[in-house]
Amino acid sequence: MRALSGLWRWRRNPLRRATDLAEAWLALVALLLIAVVAPVTGCLVGAAAQDSLQQSVQRQQHARHLVTATVVRDLGGTLPEPDPDTTSAREARSRVLADWTAPDGTRQHGPVLADLKSPHRGDHFGLWTDPHGRITTRPLDSATATTHAVLAGFGAALLTAALVETGRRLTVWRLIRRRYARWDQAWDRAGPDWGKAGTGS
Incomplete structure (x- = not known):
């Protein structure tokens, strides 16, 4: 996962920019969300699906x-x-x-x-x-219902991780665009004579 690559910006460096630090914080938050929130979401969705499907199993076995x-x-x-x-x-x-x-x-x-x-x-x-x-x-049997519930839980966990990573990438993309815009403004302020002999004297 590319979120890990943002963590290197935590190191002390005189050239480190504020956006580098923001990317590092963003990478850490994304990593924690994927490591904690995605599994919890998968477990909750899987448990809810299991309850619903097992109730459906009981209804079907009673009615069929x-x-x-x-x-x-x-x-x-x-x-x-x-x-x-x-x-x-x-x-x-x-x-x-x-x-x-x-x-x-x-x-x-x-x-x-x-x-x-x-x-x-x-x-x-x-x-x-x-x-x-x-x-x-x-009628649906209990083992098949459990399989569907487990698959639903895995799907929810993967979807949560994908959403977190997509959000991180979009935020990093905006940070990079803002960084490039600031560079352009700095070059415009330097003027067309930047780098020529005698400039600023």
Whole structure:
């Protein structure tokens, strides 16, 4: 990180300018923010995401039920697995017409995706539904929720560090522009005759 390069300006030097010292302070503050604030932000965001996702896990596991469906006939064709958290993208599901009984006892009938390679009439397969038998996705599991929360925490920490470093760079850029503007003013005050023999005598 370039913030560390600003720390060398702390050393005593007769040529050290006020902007050099400002850059050193800025580098130190940025370093402390990245070392302390970024991890704390990541932990807080990760913990909040974990709480929210685990509540979602409990709601989904309470509201979604695995029922057994029976193939009536194959509708032909396969589609990719719709839930990326449950299986790899290479796996496919067959389109079938099926019957199933909802958790509330009602009989359901309709086209669904079955995890069967070659479905035949009478084959059984698992199907996730809501309490009324409407097809839904597999509920989120606790391990997957924790993984998402950890990733959210890491993302928040990295974003905080990136914002701090961006702020430091913008401030240093403004300091350098101000320094160059002062140099230009000093050269203008020196006048066009600066450096010529007899100037100022």
